[in-house]
Amino acid sequence: MFRQSARAGGFQLGERGAGGGLQRWGPELRDLSFKCVPDVLECLRAFAAEREAPLENSETLPPEATRDNTPVCAIGASAGGVKALRSLFRQLPDDLGLAYVVIVHLSPEHPSLLAEILSGCTRMPVHQVEDTPELHPDCVYVIPPDKELVIDGNNIHARDFTEARGRRAPVDLFFRSVASARGDGMAIVLSGAGADGSIGVRAIAEAGGVVFAQDPAEAEFGAMPQNAIATGVVNFVASISPLVERMVEVAKSKEAVRSLDADSSANDLRRIVAFLRARTGHDFSSYKRATVMRRVLRRMQVQRITTLAAYGEFVRSAPEEAQELFGDLLISVTQFFRDEAHFDALKDRVIVPLLQDASNRSEDIRIWSVGCATGEEAYSLAITILEETDRLRLNVPFQIFASDLDEGALGTAREGRYPKSIAADVSQQRLSRFFVDEGTHFRIRKEVRDVVLFASHSVLKDPPFMRLDLITCRNLMIYLERMLQSQLLNLMHYALNPNGYLFLGSAETADATSEFFTPLDRDARIYRAKPTGRRNMPALPHVSAEDLSRSRRKQIEARRSRHDVPIALHAEALESAAPPSVLVDESAQILHLSPNAGRYILHSSGTFSGRLTDVVRPELRLDLKIAIDRAAEGLPSLTHPVQVDFTGEARRVAMQISPVPVGDNATRRALVLFLDAGQAQADGPEQEEAFGGDNTEERRLHAELKAAQQALVISRAEHETAIEDLRAANEELQSTNEEYRSTSEELETSKEELQSMNEELQTVNAELKSKLESISTAHSDLQNLTSATEIGTLFLDAKLRIRIFTPPTADLFNITEMDVGRPITDFTHRLSHDEIEGEARRVLRDLSPIETELQSRDGRWFMMRIRPYRTVEDRIEGVVLTFVDITRRRESEHQLESSRQEYEMLFNSIDEGFSMLEVCLGEGDAETDIRFIEVNAAFARQTGLADVEGRTTRELVPDLEAHWYEVCTRVVRTSGSERIEGLVAPLGRFYECYVFPVPNAGENRIGCLFRDISERKRTEQRQDMLTHELSHRVKNTLAVVQAIARRPVKPDMSIEDFRKTFVGRIRALSHAHDQLLDTRWESAELGKLVEATLKTYGEPGDGRIQCSGPDILLSPRQALCLALVLHELGTNAAKYGALSSHEGRLSVTWTIERKEGVSGAHMTWCERDGPPIDPGAAPENGFGMQLLKQAAAFELGGTVDVVLGAEGLRAAIAFPLE
DSSP states (O other), X not given: OHHHHHHHTOOOOSOBOTTSSBSOOHHHHHTHHHHHHHHHHHHHHHHOOOOOOOOOSSOOSOOOOOTTSOOXXXXXXXXXXXXXXXXXXXXXXXXSOOEEEEEEOOOTTSOOOHHHHHHTTOSSOEEEOOSOOBOOTTEEEEOOTTEEEEEETTEEEEEEOSSOTXXXXXXXXXXXXXXXXXXXXXXXXXXXXXXXXXXXXXXXXXXXXXXXXXXXXXXXXXXXXXXXXXXTOOOEEEOHHHXXXXXXXXXXHHHHHHTOOHHHHHHHHHHHHHHHHHHHSOOOTTBOHHHHHHHHHHHHHHHTOOOHHHHHHHHHHOHHHHHHHHHHHTOOOOOTTSSHHHHHHHIIIIIHHHHHTGGGOSSOEEEEEETOTTSHXXXXXXXXXXXXXXXXXXXXXXXXXXXESOXXXXXXXXXXXXXXXXXXXXXXXXXXXXXXXXXXXXXXXHHXXXXXXXXXXXXXXXXXOOSEEEEEEOSSGGGBOHHHHHHHHHHHHHHEEEEEEEEEOTTOOOGGGTTTEEEEETTTTEEEEOOOOOOOOOOOTTOOHHHHHHHHHHHHHHHHHTTOHHHHHHHHHHHHOOSOEEEEOTTOBEEEEOTTGGGGBOOOSSSXXXXXXXXXXXXXXXXXXXXXXXXXXXXXXXXXXXXXXXTTEEEEEEEEEEEEEETTEEEEEEEEEEEEEEEOOOOOHHHHHHTTOOHHHHHHHHHHHHHHHHHHHHHHHHHHHHHHHHHHHHHHHHHXXXXXXXXXXXXXXXXXXXXXXXXXXXXXXXXXXHHHHHHHHHHHHHHHHHHHHTOEEEEEOTTOBEEEEOHHHHHHHTOOGGGTTSBGGGSOOSBSOOOHHHHHHHHHHXXXXXXXXXXXXXXXXXXXXEXXXXXXXXXXXXXXXXXXXXXXXXXHHHHHHHHHHHHHHHHHHSSSEEEEEEEEOOSSTTTOEEEEXXXXXXXXXXXXXXXXXXXBHHHHOTTOOHHHHHHHHHHHHHOOOEEEEEEETTTTEEEEEEEEEOTTSOTXXXXXXXXXXXXXXXXXXXXXXXXXXXXXXXXXXXXXXXHHHHSOOOTTOOHHHHHHHHHHHHHHHHHHHHHHHHTTTSOEEHHHHHHHHHGGGOOTTSSSEEEXXXXXXXXXXXXXXXXXXXXXXXXXXXXXXXXXXTTOEEEEEEEEEEETTEEEEEEEEEEESSOOOOGGGSOSSSHHHHHHHHIIIIISSSEEEEEEOSSOEEEEEEEEOO
């Protein structure tokens, strides 16, 4: 029986006699505290054994973003965050390899300027997220207005908000998304109002990420970083500059800690876990290696340590680091109604059946939330049950026990105070009904808080709560190895009632323990316990006597260090009194329960009360009320045992109530011990003996009880009357209260919306302030720019009134600052242009800019531009006039124009042709073409081609030879110049060309300078021909000379006379040669030949010799022959004729005659006034006469008539012209 009681939570208090009663009771109960601890320890030894399991190597390193995914740094901010963001990005390096995602609260009615603002603070690209861009390292991504962001692989996705405005928490949502999708990351919380981000940072920390927060004292609005810091998971709190330094260190150390060798680090990790167990009493050796490693690596990054061995030494030398690591290992992430579809399934498959079956059972519904963390899940269960009891109109008592190992998390759960960001997980209807809005937080209402009891409890070491209908253990077993999971499921099955329910997390399953559980809803992870026979409680996985003693002492020390007085007092009381106990305050409000005190609590119906006197079993209430009142006065009490009916068993129970003072405070607490006095039996001698056997005293007490009962009847009657009177007043108050409540809810909703809008407007205001600063800077830059450029600028509104002007404009229009707002037509100007007003109005009307060059009266030139003044909304609100001083430009243009004219004159006056060409390269010479870009005037003269600009050679000269294309292509490709001569057959001309590249003139541009050498080529050809002809003529001349030389000499002629005659004849030939040489042996002019031949005898035209006649060209052959003829006639006239005396005269004339279509020359030689000549004395067969006759006949192809008269010789020579 006592073993069974021990398993149910009771302990042996004394030795049982043969009759089953207690042999010792009174004084021994006072010494209970000295006897129960050994019993408890002995009992626990019977249920558990020490086990030491090493960390398994099934998993090596913690899950993290894959190597292909870019590491993410999530940054959350709200009001005042723009300033912090600008400071942050100004100091952040641009090569950390992180993708920065900025989440702020933006107004949906205004476009965001944040991306533009941040782009001016960093060299990294800044993008406002649109659609689903891929994340790249060293880039900044900014949330767009009216959107929320989530991570999807290596992409970031912008989607519409699912929550109404005022309930949105975009920072929390994105932080959770990073933790879920990427395993770890980096989160920064900057200035902002509210608590957005305080839930998300826990998810980041739980995933192994590092969390930073701006110092609230530095932040413009410190609520957001303060709420994040309050979660206890923020690693670094600092102002922006040191925060950036730590970020750089963490980012650079991340790769170092990820490169740890798994094998060499295993022993170091085991040593760290063993030392942590020695320090805290908690063994994490059976936790999954990845889980422990992830938390250890996170602490290594925080402490800037890169090896596990070094961190192990650090933990050993710094006890506070062991506590920090222990706290990190206890980090658990929870939220209200997590996996809402699973909660809906739990409601339909478990909660509703339990409530509907409550009428068939005698005990309350008992639920245990294992690993409740900060209590959201336990409260979610309570809210769901309360909603269903209202819907089903049932009054079913229930109790939720919520346990966790983390005292800090339990403190938050007991307080029931949560950030406003839970609105993303809790509907507005639930917020209004089950929460109280406290401005920046929501607090759980009392009706929900009263049905949840929180207890510090290790599910792996402490005995479980018993006789449970539902256990929720969500996302705890995922951190444990499989063997430990099986042991824990076995323990939960033992704690559940037959057919009880088990609710696990979405990543957990109970399929491996099919002998204990059957799936009820496998998708929602809901299982039902299989009924089994009575069995002993399974061994607790991590319990031994030494562990229990050591861990309890350390828990008490830890609780005292956290100033949690009620829990610390309760823990000390449990050490000295092992029976089930409850710690209450002066008003009997329950502060804490021991694990086995639940059997003495019975909640029948109605709203659950937290007062022990209301929920204790009815048989014990009267004695308990009296004893608690005594305890409030500082007096202990020990009640008589009374019979209490438990399910299927009646037991006698006594209570010991001891006052527990709280330090020096007058406030007192009371510890209620429930003492099991054994099984109840019928009254008899043994029972009377056990209670002293004093029947007189008992009768006296019965009499007093009857009197008290009568007085109670009277009091109840009076009480009922008072209640009737109060009921009416209460109904009126309830009606008024409902109205006030409705009004309050409306005001709370409006307040939330206003707060949300205020945060958004704060962000907008910060953006506008930043934009205003940028505009101010731009205005200053613009003023400096206009001053530096000295451009006159004049802004006029739509009515041509002055708005803004620059100093150069003031000088032109004679205006001052006092003239702003006056029409420009009121002022004179110094410009020789009277159409400014009309042109400005025309620009306003036509919206077309006008540009004019005009001159001032002092001789300066200005470029005036008039343009419409357009606002950013594309509205026309005036005109802008700019006056650019172009005096120097005009002078330069004048000089340039003169140079251009000189160039054009030179360009077009040169005899050589010039063309600018563009070579259109093809794959082969057959596909290459040449386009004419520019040609000079000589081009047309040299080629005969006109209008060639823009046309190609294949269009103008289709048959141009291939070697010309080859030369141009070679010049383009080698950038070298070439000279070439050749024939352009289609043009029938020879050209000499110089082809050269033209840099900076365009792609494939070349220049070609050329001249037409066709005439030169023809001249060269003629020269060759003349040379050949000259050779021939010289030979002929020599032949003539030889013939002259071979003529027989007269007997009477001396050698000197012969020489003179011979030289004269040779000189005559020389004269002819000279004339022919002047024309390159092409022809000789008759007049010049006559003058040159007769020059020896006197100057023609001096009165003695007269020569006249038209210009006649003689062939070389005719010139040589005629030269000899004239020489012979002149020599004869000088010796014997008219030229032999001073009185003699000579006349040589020639004419051109045409006979029968043939042109001929007719020359007349006429001498007069010379010495008389005997006509009969002239020899007929002399050399001279023979030369005249033969030359005329053979060489000239004509006739010679010679007549000797009294006045002198007269000759007529006629010959055809060649």
